[in-house]
Amino acid sequence: MSTITQTVQPSQGQPALSTVVLRSWKAAIALSIFAVLGLLIFVLLGVDTQGQVSTFRLSQSRDLIQLPDLVLPTFVTAVVSSILLFAMAAWSIWITTHSRKVPLWLVVVFAVVFMIGFLTWAAAGSTIPVPGLFVGTITLSVPLIFGALGGVISERSGVVNVAIEGQLLAGAFSSAVVASITGNPYLGLVAAAIAGVLVSFVLAAFSIKYLVDQVIVGVVLNVLVIGLTSFFFSQLLSPNAAALNTPERFPRINIPLLSEIPILGPALFRQTFIVYFMYVAVAVIYFGLFHTKWGLRLRSVGEHPKAADTVGINVNGTRFWNVSLAGAIVGFGGAYFTLGSVGAFNKEMTAGLGFIALAAVIFGRWDPLKATLAALLFGFASNLQNVLSIIGSPVPSEFMLMLPYVVTIFAVAGLVGRSRPPAADGKPYIK
Amino acid sequence: MSDSTRPPAEPAGAVAAPADHPDAPRGQDAGSERWSQAMRDIVGGSAAISVLAVFLALVVGAILIALTDEPVQKASGYLFARPGDMFAAVWDSVSGAYSALFQGSIYNFRRPGFAAGIRPLTETLTFATPLIAAGLGVGLAFRVGMFNIGGRGQMLIAAASAGWVAFAVDLPAGIHLIVAVLAGLVGGALWGGIVGLLKARTGAHEVIVTIMLNFVALYLVSYLLRTPGLLQEPGSSNPQTPPMKPTAVFPDLLGPTYNLHAGFLTVVAATVFVWWLLSRSNLGFQFRAVGENPNAARVAGINVQSVYVSAMLISGGLVGLAGINQVLGTVTTGFGAGIDANIGFDAITVALLGRSRPWGIFFAGVLFGAFKAGGFSMQAAEGVPIDIVLVVQSLIVLFIAAPPLVRAIFRLPTPGTKPRSRPTVVKKEVTAG
DSSP, X not given: OXXXXXXXXXXXXXXXXXXXXXXXXXXXXXXXXXXXXXXXXXXXXXXXXXXXXXXXXXXXXXXXXXXXXXXXXXXXXXXXXXXXXXXXXXXXXXXXXXXXXXXHHHHHHHHHHXXXXXXXXXXXXXXXXXXXXXHHHHHHHHHHHHHHHHHHHHHHTTOOOOTHHHHHHHHHHHHHHHXXXXXXXXXHHHHHHHHHHHHHHHHHIIIIIXXXXXXXXXXXXXXXXXXHHHHHIIIIITTTHHHHSOOOOOOEEEOTTGGGSTTXXXXXXXXXXXXXXXXXXXXXXXXXXXXXXXXXXXXXXXXXXXXXXXXXXXXXHHHHHHHHHHHHHHHHHHHIXXXXXXXXXXXXXXXXXXXXXXXXXXXXXXXXXXXXXXXXXXXXXXHHHHHHXXXXXXXXXXXXXXXXXXXXXXXXXXXXXXXXXXXXXXXXXXX | OTTTOOOOOSOGGGGSOOOOOSSOOOTHHHHHHHHHXXXXXXXXXXXXXXXXXXXXXXXXXXXXXXHTOHHHXXXXXXXXXXXXXXXXXXXXXXXXXXXXXXHHHTOOTTSSHHHHHTHHHHHHHHHHHHHHHHHHHHHHHHHTTOOOOTHHHHHHHHHHHHHHHHHXXXXXXXXXXXXXXXXXXXXXXXHHHHHHHHHHHHOOOHHHHHHHHHHHHHHHHHHHHHSTTTTSOTTOOSSOOOOOOGGGSOOBXXXXXXXXXXXXXXXXXXXXXXXXXXXXXXXXXXXXXXXXXXXXXXXXXXXXXXXXXHHHHHHHHHHHHHHHHIIIIIXXXXXXXXXXXXXXXXXXXXXXXXXXXXXXXXXXXXXHHHHHHHHHHHHHHHOOOTHHHHHHHHXXXXXXXXXXXXXXXXXXXXXXXXXXXXXXXXXXXXXXX
16 A cells, blocks of 8 residues: 655766665555545435434533534535535645645645544434533543553553453552441542552462463453453342442532533543542643653653663663553542543443553553553543434444544554564563 | 563573583483482472462462351351361361362262263353453464454454344355355454554554454444444444354254253364464564564564554454354354453453463363352352452463462472482583683
């Protein structure tokens, strides 16, 4: 899909300079496919929506600033967005033929227009609560973001973390039990971190000390934690649910002023302690990873352990403690299940989200910010399903549910492409 | 992560380099030396490690069962007054659970006669059948350096294809079964092949793609199952298919009293096929070469991209065989979207325990099938949740993967080393450089 064009520019008297231009058609092809898809769905399937309107509710009733509902004529919006999509796809092809890279902002704008067209078409004759869409997105993303952050730290230090699922589940379990016994959600949060660290200890010990393949340890730890938590749930928690499985939940804290920002305010600033903690964690980890001594050492250990060892960094020690730190961070995400959203522990309540977080790590190319964005994207996708299934949509709900995953596959295949892990990711260091 | 998803490496014990002893004692001493060395290799070798790993895992399981058992908890209240009660309670709970596990998976002594008593063993093999098939698929992908978490999707698509042929098409007996199995294999192979194609063509990471395809397959099959005229049973509103036609169902191997069906034979054949493929065929050599080092394989002239595609096609087909076995053998009365029964994920542990070797996977599958069969009877008879089986299974894999840990626990010698009591005297002069 990539073509290499060699241009040799001979000029008088000077040595010939040759430039190699790498043309990638992937982005252009992906955009074109989506433009055609958009045409098929919004316009051809939406012919019978002529005359209907789609309403976007922009404010909740308790908001200070009330925005009027946005009412769009369904079919006209579909046609306009389809034309825009085709224009952008054509432009990306033009850019590619001129040997330049399709800019990221074009892809982002394309995605937003596609989303608007899609939502308008799906909401023909009904109303979509936009603030609710974002609130749900954050709610569903929190464990994914914590999981992805833990994954990034662990893999940047050179230890593949497939055990995110297990760490989340361990965090959820222990936070539920501790918060129920003590009645204090903050202690529950600490317990969740400790549980995540314990899972990490096993991962680190087996992969660093006993040199077991890290993917094996990760997969097996997931099964182990699922087994342990389910076993204790059936044996201890469900017979004594009142004493052991009714955790005190975090209260919702509204941040003055910020929470009144239209549309985004309620989603971002009317949240619980864990969510605010997450904002801090994302910022601190991003800063720490790329601008501090700790981050430099961590990355060097994951990229080139021998070089790190040569300059006196204790490779295995650094890995061990950073994998443990990653476990603590993922554990916080687990606590969100029991102390933030659901309110009680249940068997296998993480339901494969750990693997989605792993996908976010890879999708985000092992970068904390990009991984966070990828996690938000997955959260948005799964929340969109909920919203659409409530308002009812013109195509079978299963296909709506499928769409985010198909989009992710396209995105991974067309836009992200070959993602490069840290060089020593998954390789034990033997002195 | 692509580099990290290597096939499970050699036992980690191999890393501890065997001590070099160039000046082995000669003559009479050599014989006894060799014997003691052989003994050390046996007790420290991988067979012993496997047995001890299973034993250790069962011990941990026993501790968990005893800790959460109510009579034990009561007896522990007056432990110092009457310690005997406590130990009796522990013995009761643990032996009860494990004997139920054994009687549910291998031989039931409470039934009269051998024919009835051996029934649990056939149950074990029935449970093992899809686990082995899916484990072979996952293990094959491991050998090529890929991590196939897409077992669920591949099983669902294969089950849907095979199931549709089995209940909607009329064909003579025998041919019907073969066509249904082929349809399922093609379905699973295509679903897996998409992954290989995307990885080869665009570099998309197989972990993401397989996870996403699991969801896509789940929703696709759910849609087919609730849409009249596709997979849904006519006249029913349940998301379930009609029963399979008897012409397309795997025949019972041991008569109608046992659940074991001919699908088990397909799995044995698949194991032989994978063994032949990996160790005897040209393609299998390419698979292993790519799995060891894709760059070196490319330099050696192997088309790595086409290896990825063909490996995922075969892997998907093998995992699909698990789905086929579910719908044409185990659950022939019509299936829903839960037909995969989490086998796609269990298969990962099976492949790991079998170290991605075909026969290793076969026996790992039988072992896990036994745990599954026995786990249900343990839950029914003793009230011990079946989840304990997951704990034991994962601990077994964990212990087997780390031989040094097991050796340290049991104070076993490392094979290839000499006893500590007789330190080797270095006679050679050490030369610099």
